[in-house]
Amino acid sequence: MRHLLSAKDLSHDEAVLVLDTAAQMAATQSREIKKLPTLRGRTVINLFFEDSTRTRISFETAAKRLSADVINFTAKGSSVSKGESLKDTALTLRAMGADAVVVRHQASGAPHRLAHAGWIDSAVVNAGDGTHQHPTQALLDAFTLRRHLRDGRGDLAGLHVTIVGDVLHSRVARSNVDLLTTLGARVTLVAPPTLLPVGVEAWPCGVSFHMDDALAQGPDAVMMLRVQRERMSSQGGGFFPSGVEYSRLYGLDARRLAALPDHAIVMHPGPMNRGLEISADAADCDRSVIVEQVSNGVAVRMAVLYLLLAGSPDALATSQADDEARALA
Amino acid sequence: MRSPHDIARSAHDPAGAPITAYLLTNASPLGGAPTDVLLADGRIAAVGPALRAPDDDAVVLDAAGLVLLPGLVDLHTHLREPGREDAETVETGTRAAALGGYTAVHAMANTTPVADTAGVVEQVWRLGRDAGWVDVYPVGAVTVGLGGERLAELGAMAASAARVRVFSDDGHCVDDPVVMRRALEYVKAFDGVVAQHAQEPRLTEGAQMHEGVVSAEIGLAGWPAVAEEAIVARDVLLAGHVGSRLHVLHVSTAGSVEIVRWAKARGIDVTAEVTPHHLLLTDELARGYDPVFKVNPPLRTAADVEALRAGLADGTIDTVGTDHAPHAREDKDCEWAAALSGMTGLETALSVVQATMVDTGRLTWADVARVMSTAPAQVGRVADRQGRPIAVGEPANLVLVDPSARRVVDPQRQATQSVNSPYRGMELPGAVVATFLRGRATVLEGRLVEGGHA
Numbered sequence: 001m002r003h004l005l006s007a008k009d010l011s012h013d014e015a016v017l018v019l020d021t022a023a024q025m026a027a028t029q030s031r032e033i034k035k036l037p038t039l040r041g042r043t044v045i046n047l048f049f050e051d052s053t054r055t056r057i058s059f060e061t062a063a064k065r066l067s068a069d070v071i072n073f074t075a076k077g078s079s080v081s082k083g084e085s086l087k088d089t090a091l092t093l094r095a096m097g098a099d100a101v102v103v104r105h106q107a108s109g110a111p112h113r114l115a116h117a118g119w120i121d122s123a124v125v126n127a128g129d130g131t132h133q134h135p136t137q138a139l140l141d142a143f144t145l146r147r148h149l150r151d152g153r154g155d156l157a158g159l160h161v162t163i164v165g166d167v168l169h170s171r172v173a174r175s176n177v178d179l180l181t182t183l184g185a186r187v188t189l190v191a192p193p194t195l196l197p198v199g200v201e202a203w204p205c206g207v208s209f210h211m212d213d214a215l216a217q218g219p220d221a222v223m224m225l226r227v228q229r230e231r232m233s234s235q236g237g238g239f240f241p242s243g244v245e246y247s248r249l250y251g252l253d254a255r256r257l258a259a260l261p262d263h264a265i266v267m268h269p270g271p272m273n274r275g276l277e278i279s280a281d282a283a284d285c286d287r288s289v290i291v292e293q294v295s296n297g298v299a300v301r302m303a304v305l306y307l308l309l310a311g312s313p314d315a316l317a318t319s320q321a322d323d324e325a326r327a328l329a
Numbered sequence: 330m331r332s333p334h335d336i337a338r339s340a341h342d343p344a345g346a347p348i349t350a351y352l353l354t355n356a357s358p359l360g361g362a363p364t365d366v367l368l369a370d371g372r373i374a375a376v377g378p379a380l381r382a383p384d385d386d387a388v389v390l391d392a393a394g395l396v397l398l399p400g401l402v403d404l405h406t407h408l409r410e411p412g413r414e415d416a417e418t419v420e421t422g423t424r425a426a427a428l429g430g431y432t433a434v435h436a437m438a439n440t441t442p443v444a445d446t447a448g449v450v451e452q453v454w455r456l457g458r459d460a461g462w463v464d465v466y467p468v469g470a471v472t473v474g475l476g477g478e479r480l481a482e483l484g485a486m487a488a489s490a491a492r493v494r495v496f497s498d499d500g501h502c503v504d505d506p507v508v509m510r511r512a513l514e515y516v517k518a519f520d521g522v523v524a525q526h527a528q529e530p531r532l533t534e535g536a537q538m539h540e541g542v543v544s545a546e547i548g549l550a551g552w553p554a555v556a557e558e559a560i561v562a563r564d565v566l567l568a569g570h571v572g573s574r575l576h577v578l579h580v581s582t583a584g585s586v587e588i589v590r591w592a593k594a595r596g597i598d599v600t601a602e603v604t605p606h607h608l609l610l611t612d613e614l615a616r617g618y619d620p621v622f623k624v625n626p627p628l629r630t631a632a633d634v635e636a637l638r639a640g641l642a643d644g645t646i647d648t649v650g651t652d653h654a655p656h657a658r659e660d661k662d663c664e665w666a667a668a669l670s671g672m673t674g675l676e677t678a679l680s681v682v683q684a685t686m687v688d689t690g691r692l693t694w695a696d697v698a699r700v701m702s703t704a705p706a707q708v709g710r711v712a713d714r715q716g717r718p719i720a721v722g723e724p725a726n727l728v729l730v731d732p733s734a735r736r737v738v739d740p741q742r743q744a745t746q747s748v749n750s751p752y753r754g755m756e757l758p759g760a761v762v763a764t765f766l767r768g769r770a771t772v773l774e775g776r777l778v779e780g781g782h783a
Contacts, residue, residue, distance in 0.1 A: 086664050107666040108537075108548035109618030116617070117662070130666070132548030174548060198553065199545030 003115045003124040004304055007135040007179035015183055016155055019143050021303035023152060029299060039068035042309055045098040047073045049105045054270060055127050059102045062301035086110060090119035098122045099309055108132035123308040131169050137269055138175035140300040142183055144293050148265050149220055157184030162214050164190040164250055165225025165277055168197050172269045173225060177205050190214045194239040211250050215259050223267040224252050227277045243276050254281040265289050352382045356392035358719040360694030366397060368725040371768035376721055392729055395762055398698045400432025400726035402705040402715045405578060405602060405650030410456060412441025417655040417746045423462035425745035427771040429675040430728035430761040431463050433715045438470040439500040445470035445481035447489035454491035462771050466711060469493040471512045471523060475501045480511060487519040494710040497524035499578055502560060504530050509564060513573035520710055524576040525564055532556035537666060539612040539627040547616055549665060552627045554582040561585045565592035565599050576708050577601040579652050581626040583636030590645045600647040600708050603637050605674055605681035606751060620661045620668030621749050641700060642691040648705040651678045655747030672751045676743045680757035683732060688758060725768035734760035
């Protein structure tokens with residue numbers, strides 16, 4: 001693993017390795033001293049062209065717990081509007097000697113360009129690009145699913161996950177369809193037809209326009225996607241008539257919550273629009289793992305940085321990583 | 330008599346008398362039986378077996394195995410001057426055109442300032458004449474500033490020294506149906522044609538690539554085929570209603586081909602263009618997010634490519650236009666969404682047409698002459714000078730092609746100032762050996778002939 005650009009890039013075994021590594025990382029995080037020496041002297045740059053405090057501090061925490069030096073580079077605007085081009089920013093980062101660049105960008109494919117245009121040599125981690133991918137989100141979702149529904153081991157074979165909401169604009173949905181199916185789960189997407197991309201029929205998942213029908217299939221987990229209120233206005237694309245109608249047809253409320261199987265969990269990548277795609281009942285219920293997703297995000301991102309910077313996917317087994325292995329044991 | 334090896338030196342020789350005669354031996358006009366062709370005093374002086382040069386100054390070119398075509402005519406070139414001389418100039422763009430086998434190009438109007446007045450089109454026309462590599466025919470904007478609201482002074486441009494006959498807001502669609510109707514009607518007064526960039530603007534806001542399976546997966550905003558087809562359908566109906574000529578630029582979808590076929594069957598006076606890149610490349614290329622493959626209209630699916638080839642083969646599509654769109658390096662050396670649309674094409678068009686249409690048996694070389702020279706000259710109303718038959722007395726606007734050559738495209742070595750060729754590193758068949766503009770060689774042995782003109 002040279003970069004992590006897309007959940008699609010991960011094989012089944014690589015994905016399981018990341019989850020296993022994340023589990024070891026998570027175990028260290030219950031200790032009094034959470035910091036590991038693994039990435040001492042390495043530099044991780046968080047390059048955020050888009051506001052996302054949650055994702056940035058998650059990566060920052062992960063890198064710092066591994067003793068890496070962390071630099072936050074918040075580039076307001078982009079070459080689309082004004083300011084420095086992505087290329088010049090990349091050349092600047094190279095000059096600073098970044099070992100890894102964690103990039104969040106509003107343009108789909110921007111991390112791919114960073115990794116492959118020849119501008120930098122660093123490992124690139126995609127922290128969300130446009131409407132394309134957000135692979136560490138999918139990894140933390142898979143980690144959370146595995147922990148609750150598969151005793152924290154192996155893959156997700158046999159699980160059925162229903163993802164509800166604005167699939168069209170969602171990098172979280174794309175990443176999860178790829179990763180969860182790689183890990184053996186079955187995915188059903190639920191959305192109004194306007195919020196599904198043309199071409200979704202080629203995805204390895206089921207698609208439904210009707211949430212109640214989808215929930216009647218008894219999914220093991222329901223993942224609610226954030227829906228931006230602006231999408232209902234004519235300027236925002238006019239994707240649905242009103243928030244009230246959206247909630248009625250696609251919101252997770254108390255009634256739908258009660259229709260879920262007893263063991264099913266409720267997930268949301270955050271930030272939530274309470275009252276739009278998810279009611280307070282659902283967000284705060286016992287089966288909601290939304291807050292745990294956040295803490296799992298740190299462990300998963302530690303695992304990704306560890307695997308990218310401490311060596312190949314086999315790094316855990318090499319002598320070079322013996323210290324770390326002991327630290328993890 | 331001089332040998333071909335002396336040609337470059339002779340052509341460079343400022344002191345010597347200008348070369349006025351070329352004897353092409355054993356050339357295959359339109360791919361037919363080999364014969365000799367003598368060019369003298371700017372015209373085709375003789376065609377027949379075993380011709381003899383009229384005097385010792387004539388240059389003899391062994392054209393055995395080479396196909397002789399009328400000089401190519403591009404209805405769709407962006408020369409970028411005035412305004413973006415960092416991407417291309419009339420000089421560099423017309424050098425590229427000559428190397429591509431062209432003897433005439435129509436320069437699109439989306440310059441800065443826009444070519445929407447007699448002054449700007451005359452400026453471009455003069456720059457073309459002074460460069461001297463090909464005939465440059467400026468295209469006039471349909472609306473002021475390409476704004477889509479008010480007709481530009483089409484009559485003034487038609488009456489100018491540039492003698493504009495093709496009008497287009499290319500890069501923008503004339504989307505207001507009333508403005509489009511008025512333009513179609515108005516240009517009838519001087520036998521003009523409106524060349525439409527068919528793109529429904531509301532359906533393509535923020536669009537980045539063809540909307541389909543690939544866009545869904547890689548998360549780039551989709552440019553649906555219907556956004557083109559809806560405008561093509563509207564425009565053929567409008568053209569039929571008012572009895573005007575319509576030229577549809579860069580048809581890119583199977584549905585557009587069907588609509589044009591239907592319109593022609595109804596007797597509507599419509600012609601259609603396809604670009605070389607839409608005959609070869611597909612949306613799969615967007616997967617690497619390299620903006621060199623970003624173009625408008627976007628690369629479509631393999632099924633669309635097949636429909637375009639079939640449409641060109643059966644005559645539904647009349648012309649191949651390059652949509653040569655050079656861009657400064659920084660406008661492509663960035664993330665996909667930030668990049669400008671367009672790709673260069675003048676120096677590769679003939680090879681791509683050979684690869685996709687000739688080598689596949691779908692077009693003969695005579696057909697190539699039709700779709701890349703004769704038909705575009707007729708649409709552009711320059712058929713009295715360009716796109717002529719290869720016959721005695723005709724102006725010697727010609728290109729010699731070696732169909733057996735193969736070459737790997739290297740944008741750095743092209744004459745166009747920009748390097749945004751989507752064929753970079755690709756091996757393509759065919760090579761232009763020589764180009765003649767009114768009997769003067771602009772290209773010999775695949776290289777530009779410098780200083781051969783005033």
